[in-house]
Amino acid sequence: xxxxxxxxxxxxxxSFQGDKECPGRQGMHEKPISDANAPADGLAVCExxxxxxxxNRHLLEAAVTHASGAAHRxxxxxxxxxxxxSILGFVVCNRLYNEFPxxxxxxLTRIKSAVVSRExxxxxxxxxxxxxxxxxxxxxxxxxxxxxxxxxxxxxxLVAAIFLDGGIDPARxxxxxxxxxxxxxxxSGEEGxxxxxxxxxxxxxxxxxxxxxxxxxxxxxxxNKEFQVRARIGQxxxxxxxxxxxKEAEQGAAEKALETLRLxxxxxxxxxxxxxxxxxxxx
Numbered sequence: 001x002x003x004x005x006x007x008x009x010x011x012x013x014x015s016f017q018g019d020k021e022c023p024g025r026q027g028m029h030e031k032p033i034s035d036a037n038a039p040a041d042g043l044a045v046c047e048x049x050x051x052x053x054x055x056n057r058h059l060l061e062a063a064v065t066h067a068s069g070a071a072h073r074x075x076x077x078x079x080x081x082x083x084x085x086s087i088l089g090f091v092v093c094n095r096l097y098n099e100f101p102x103x104x105x106x107x108l109t110r111i112k113s114a115v116v117s118r119e120x121x122x123x124x125x126x127x128x129x130x131x132x133x134x135x136x137x138x139x140x141x142x143x144x145x146x147x148x149x150x151x152x153x154x155x156x157x158l159v160a161a162i163f164l165d166g167g168i169d170p171a172r173x174x175x176x177x178x179x180x181x182x183x184x185x186x187x188s189g190e191e192g193x194x195x196x197x198x199x200x201x202x203x204x205x206x207x208x209x210x211x212x213x214x215x216x217x218x219x220x221x222x223x224n225k226e227f228q229v230r231a232r233i234g235q236x237x238x239x240x241x242x243x244x245x246x247k248e249a250e251q252g253a254a255e256k257a258l259e260t261l262r263l264x265x266x267x268x269x270x271x272x273x274x275x276x277x278x279x280x281x282x283x
Contacts (some may be wrong), residue, residue, distance in 0.1 A: 046133045050158065052174060054165050063161035064130070066150060068137035077157035080164075084156030087163050088116050091175045095183065106201060114186045115179060121152035124178050130154050195254035202258070203233045206266060211257070213250045216240055231257040 043060055047053050054060045063077050070076035092115050096108050103111075114120065125131065131146055134154060163171040196211075203211045214237075217228035229249035230240035238260055241252025 042133055046130075049128055049130070049133075050162075050174065051177070052162055052166070052170055054161070056165050059161040059165050060158075061135075063157040064133045064154065065135040066137075066154075069135040077154060080157035080160040081153040082160075083163070084158070084160030085116075087159050087168075087171055088121075088156055088175065088179070091168075091172050092116055092179060092183070095176075095180075100187075106205075110198060111183065111186050115182050118148055118152040120179075120182050121155040122148035124182075125151035125155045128155075128178070130158070195251050195258055199231065199254040199257055202261065202266065207233060209234055211254070213253060215246065215249075229253045233257070 043054075043057055046060060046064065059080075062075065063080050065076050067073050067076040067078055089112070092112050093108070096103075096111060100108065100111075131151065134146065134150070159171055159175065162174055199211050203209060211231050211233045213229050213231055215227055215229050217240075218225055220226050226242055226244055227246050227249040228240050228242050229246065229252070231238045231250075231253040238253065238257035241249055241256050243249025243252050
């Protein structure tokens with residue numbers, strides 16, 4: 001984190017005052033980082049991290065400046081965050097629309113919501129090491145950890161800064177590098193999947209009723225119980241699933257119900273759509 005002193009000069013973190021290597025990866029499409037010989041200029045190091053060189057560095061400076069560290073709020077990243085949120089949503093929605101022609105609007109919305117979430121954006125900021133460049137006031141500098149909302153806003157501000165400096169193409173390239181893998185994770189079910197929520201949307205849309213869950217068995221001592229739960233929609237019961245707690249078991253039961261309904265053609269197979277998109281190559 002960068003703290004502003006009373007003169008307006010940057011107080012660089014110790015990692016940029018010595019010869020320590022910066023975290024990250026090299027190359028625009030391989031998630032770039034700065035090397036051990038990176039200049040001490042914080043903005044230059046930031047550019048190396050993100051893999052983009054600004055023609056107008058004032059945009060980058062604004063993107064990394066929190067309202068607490070700005071001379072006035074218009075000099076902070078608040079306006080950039082407003083724009084970056086829309087650019088992020090546009091790029092993700094455009095990619096989902098083109099890559100997954102078999103998915104319904106509800107499925108596309110679920111994927112998009114997980115991909116552009118505050119959690120995802122803040123995690124990417126951490127992976128990029130953007131906190132090293134965050135300009136804050138002295139009051140906030142001593143209050144660690146930095147809230148996820150601040151890190152998420154910083155990522156979106158950076159997206160807007162790249163867009164304003166170079167247009168949609170470099171902004172899209174930057175997002176494809178960092179958001180692209182997140183889309184794949186969500187679509188393949190590695191994260192962002194809320195099977196209970198999806199089953200409820202499906203059941204209410206197709207049958208007009210919400211699913212319920214029944215505990216049909218439990219084993220183990222009180223401090224280490226496992227539960228077997230099955231989902232039920234109306235009079236129909238679906239395959240049961242085990243979990244280390246009721247919540248986990250209900251998610252598993254919802255997933256099994258969704259698998260059955262997909263086989264019956266009630267809900268499109270997201271995994272099948274993803275495989276077809278991967279085989280077709282990039283758009």
